Amino acid sequence: xxxxxxxxxxxxxxxxxxxxxxxxxxxxxxxxxxxxxxxxxxxxxxxxxxxxxxxxxxxxxxxxxxxxxxxxxxxxxxxxxxxxxxxxxxxxxxxxxxxxxxxxxxxxxxxxxxxxxxxxxxxxxxxxxxxxxxxxxxxxxxxxxxxxxxxxxxxxxxxxxxxxxxxxxxxxxxxxxxxxxxxxxxxxxxxxxxxxxxxxxxxxxxxxxxxxxxxxxxxxxxxxxxxxxxxxxxxxxxxxxxxxxxxxxxxxxxxxxxxxxxxxxxxxxxxxxxxxxxxxxxxxxxxxxxxxxxxxxxxxxxxxxxxxxxxxxxxxxxxxxxxxxxxxxxxxxxxxxxxxxxxxxxxxxxxxxxxxxxxxxxxxxxxxxxxxxxxxxxxxxxxxxxxxxxxxxxxxxxxxxxxxxxxxxxxxxxxxxxxxxxxxxxxxxxxxxxxxxxxxxxxxxxxxxxxxxxxxxxxxxxxxxxxxxxxxxxxxxxxxxxxxxxxxxxxxxxxxxxxxxxxxxxxxxxxxxxxxxxxxxxxxxxxxxxxxxxxxxxxxxxxxxxxxxxxxxxxxxxxxxxxxxxxxxxxxxxxxxxxxxxxxxxxxxxxxxxxxxxxxxxxxxxxxxxxxxx
Ligand code: GDP
Ligand code: MG
Numbered sequence: 001x002x003x004x005x006x007x008x009x010x011x012x013x014x015x016x017x018x019x020x021x022x023x024x025x026x027x028x029x030x031x032x033x034x035x036x037x038x039x040x041x042x043x044x045x046x047x048x049x050x051x052x053x054x055x056x057x058x059x060x061x062x063x064x065x066x067x068x069x070x071x072x073x074x075x076x077x078x079x080x081x082x083x084x085x086x087x088x089x090x091x092x093x094x095x096x097x098x099x100x101x102x103x104x105x106x107x108x109x110x111x112x113x114x115x116x117x118x119x120x121x122x123x124x125x126x127x128x129x130x131x132x133x134x135x136x137x138x139x140x141x142x143x144x145x146x147x148x149x150x151x152x153x154x155x156x157x158x159x160x161x162x163x164x165x166x167x168x169x170x171x172x173x174x175x176x177x178x179x180x181x182x183x184x185x186x187x188x189x190x191x192x193x194x195x196x197x198x199x200x201x202x203x204x205x206x207x208x209x210x211x212x213x214x215x216x217x218x219x220x221x222x223x224x225x226x227x228x229x230x231x232x233x234x235x236x237x238x239x240x241x242x243x244x245x246x247x248x249x250x251x252x253x254x255x256x257x258x259x260x261x262x263x264x265x266x267x268x269x270x271x272x273x274x275x276x277x278x279x280x281x282x283x284x285x286x287x288x289x290x291x292x293x294x295x296x297x298x299x300x301x302x303x304x305x306x307x308x309x310x311x312x313x314x315x316x317x318x319x320x321x322x323x324x325x326x327x328x329x330x331x332x333x334x335x336x337x338x339x340x341x342x343x344x345x346x347x348x349x350x351x352x353x354x355x356x357x358x359x360x361x362x363x364x365x366x367x368x369x370x371x372x373x374x375x376x377x378x379x380x381x382x383x384x385x386x387x388x389x390x391x392x393x394x395x396x397x398x399x400x401x402x403x404x405x406x407x408x409x410x411x412x413x414x415x416x417x418x419x420x421x422x423x424x425x426x427x428x429x430x431x432x433x434x435x436x437x438x439x440x441x442x443x444x445x446x447x448x449x450x451x452x453x454x455x456x457x458x459x460x461x462x463x464x465x466x467x468x469x470x471x472x473x474x475x476x477x478x479x480x481x482x483x484x485x486x487x488x489x490x491x492x493x494x495x496x497x498x499x500x501x502x503x504x505x506x507x508x509x510x511x512x513x514x515x516x517x518x519x520x521x522x523x524x525x526x527x528x529x530x531x532x533x534x535x536x537x538x539x540x541x542x543x544x545x546x547x548x549x550x551x552x553x554x555x556x557x558x559x560x561x562x563x564x565x566x567x568x569x570x571x572x573x574x575x576x577x578x579x580x581x582x583x584x585x586x587x588x589x590x591x592x593x594x595x596x597x598x599x600x601x602x603x604x605x606x607x608x609x610x611x612x613x614x
Contacts, residue, residue, distance in 0.1 A: 010077070010136075013291055016298045017136045019614060021074070023305075024138075028607050031600065032308045033171040035297040036140055037290060040165050041179030041191045043144030046210035049243035050179055051141050053262075053283050054290075056255045057086075057100045057129055059141070060108050068115045069125050070164065071107065071141040076130040090114060090125040103127065118153055122164050133256075135287040137294060139177070140168060145190045162194065169198050173301050175293055176205045182223050182240075183214045186231055202234035206293065208286065209240045212272065213265060220271035227280055239289060240272065240281040259283055302614060309608050316601045323458065323594055331581070338462075338584050339574055345455040345466075346567040349448060353563035365447045367559065374436055375551040381432065382543050389425055389539055393532045396421050401528070414527070418534055423493045426542055430489045433550045434482060437558075441478040444558050445470055448566070458590040462583045469569045473562055481557035488549055497541045506537045 020034055028034060041047045048059045048067060055075050060066050069090075078085070086097030090110045097103060107125060115121035120143050142165050149157045169176045176195045180186055195205045207226075215223060225231050227238045242262045244253055253261070266272045266281050275281035279289070328334050348358075355368045363369070400417040448470040456462045497505075510533055574580070586594075 038168040072126040074128040075134040085130040087128040206236040207238035353559040445474040
């Protein structure tokens, strides 16, 4: 009957313990805290003794700081008659243990490996034992709290230990098992104070009182007061237990025997005997109590764990998305993938050239904004130049008349002077137009580079290869535009306007000139006056052409032609590149980050699937 009950009970609790175990195996404790039981206590309060009585495995003991690294003790209840199994893991060591007798020495070795001869260390040593008499429990043994360092221990070892303990008990998911010796003053117990600090109401703290056999005669009542929650109240209360004492160790009392002796001790004591019935004393009780508490804690924490996993998964998926897809393994698919990436980039350059912006574009990329501003400046400049020219035209005429006085008789129409002035003035605009071309080209190059970084950030080699292409194409387009601009200016040197258009404009200027009555012009001879009006007229026509022509050339070559050329050049990159694999090598950092993210995502997804059944 008892067995049947036990089995039913096992069926209820085991899945939860196993679940947390599986989650821990997945490494989920790296992502979020999992429910666990941490054993804390002042030095020599009996922590290790408690653990060994629970696990029936002898752990290192002695004077001084014996537990120097956190020890995770995973106990598993094996089937009746099954063999004892042990497994020790720390750092990258993984060790199978054959008998419980090996445990003590191997843990000492592990501690020496992790923490040196005397120090302490926060790295976890994990011991898993499976035996028919072990409970289903996972506990973490922590270094005992000490007040003053001894020997060659570091000065601040007390604080180091407290910090380490805090990392475990500070988490809401942790059940705190505070081990307190009955023969010390409970009010001065440092471990209890620490527990109270992180768990003021005592919701997740369970007190374990040890060494009841070492109390002064007739002080049992004081102990009962503590156990009855009259001294330092804890919601989960206290359990009284008796471990192997120094005497038992010398006598080599077995752990199984010690358990029997414990029951006998309580039965023999009139004060403590009732505690057995009330389930407030003995290891047997502590063991099932802890399992129950752990399962309760697990059930309490599951919804929050599920939620945390869900939001972590979302976060990671977002991060992975941001990094872009991974590089495919298959070489053929890889070339295909690179082609797709390059085409996407070229398409973006083309749409950008057409004046379409994505909403996250920086000012660096907004080419049309830049162009509009530059072309407006160009317009203003030409307008200014024209006003200056108009005002100074009479002086130019006088200057030329004086210099060319030679073979002509007075009164002849000076078309040659007119042409010379026009040529000279128009050619002066070539330099500023080339300057604008240069600025525009630099801007386009920057924009293309910026987008290349965005598209290929994970492939540094590809980016530099593309950068070279961008520079080449920009340079080529700039040269072409320069050629066209220069040709246009050469054509302007030929002085031309359609007759009708010219006559119409001339009439306009003549009537305007009469209205204005410009003094410096009016004082000149009639020839000069006529010449100025012609100059004004023609200059206006030429300026009107340049105001439009220069921006049109720039737009055509640096936007339209360039975007098409980029596509051609980058396609060549794919065909001619000796080794596409080299180009799409991700930088180590990105590859590493992606791998890490993927691993984490994998782990969390597995964890989520595990949790779905609960
Ligand atoms: P830890 O430093 O907290 O791990 O304490 P230990 O488990 O190493 O115990 C310190 C000493 O107290 C050891 O010599 C134990 O044998 C002894 N001890 C622990 N519990 C009891 C107990 O219930 N009764 C007796 N008599 N001695 C105990
Ligand atoms: Mg210890």
